[in-house]
Amino acid sequence: MENKTFKIRPYARLLTMLGEQLIKNEQIALAELIKNSYDADANWVKVSFVDFGDKMEIANNSKIIIEDNGCGMSLETIEKSWMNPATPNKKVGKGEEKRTLAKNRVIQGEKGIGRFAILKLGRTITITTRLKDSNKEYVIDYDLSSYDDDFLTVAGQEKELYIDDIAINVYSQQPTQIIDREVIVNSQKYPENNHNGTKIEISNLKGEWSKRKIEDVNKESQKLQSIFDKIFEKQSNDNFEIGFEVNNERISVSDKTIEKLSNLFQNNAVLKVTNGKYKEKTDLNFF
Secondary structure, eight states, rough: OOOOOOOOOOOOHHHHHHHHHHSSSSSHHHHHHHHHHHHHTEEEEEEEEEEEOOOOOOOOOOOOEEEESSOOOOHIIIIIISSSOOOGGGGGTTTTTOTTTTTBOOOOOOOTHHHHHHHHHHHEEEEEEEEEHOOEEEEEEEOOOOOOTOOOTEEEEEEEBBBGGGOOOOEESSSSSOOOOEETTTTTTSSSOOOOEEEEEEEEEEEEEOOHHHHHHHHHHGGGHHHHHHHTTOOOOOOOEEEEEEEEEEEOOOOOOHHHHHHHHSOOOOOOEEETEEEEEESSOOO
């Protein structure tokens, strides 16, 4: 009688399968990465489409760059959290909300699917990240261009690949990317003091892009902040500016939801309180 003990060892193809199940399209993939910036307590995130065609055609040298001034990652965080989706320390009790340390934001990326989102966008990824007051930055180097989309071949040769066969190189260096510099997001200047955060550069791109898709990403990402702060132009200590650029030109994306709700509040409200005084609309008809 034979008796053996086996360990569960997923094939590398599981990366593609999970990505396809969890992430429907490129817009959702990019929105997930923006959520990561929000969860990192960033004040801003900037998404740049670099070296695209006039009609957003993807060329061989096209890139998508997502950068923020969030808290950044330590080597331990990279190893134990970023490289390991579904990290146990994100689990909280039933009914509780996991919040960020600095800004007390409700964490959006609990499922940790940002790792799969990157694979939905491209095959070559460089992530540079730096903690506040650190004298070095870490680089996470994904180069999956030699694998086919299903991780069944390497450089055109069939091979039985498991998840733990996919090696990701991580190294430290003197800061060259996350450094003090002036950053402009939606015409808003963030001078100096931008020496912490994360920059994700994605090349060897997949899928297709258009201004309409960028607007879809913006619409989804705007849900991260209170809609009432935007309607009443309320300044908050928790502002999160999201900007988009194509070939170094700012893309102005519209959010009709804000415009419609603002119009309802201004012109169709049942009652208003102005300077502490109640004012009822006189032209309402009640049945």
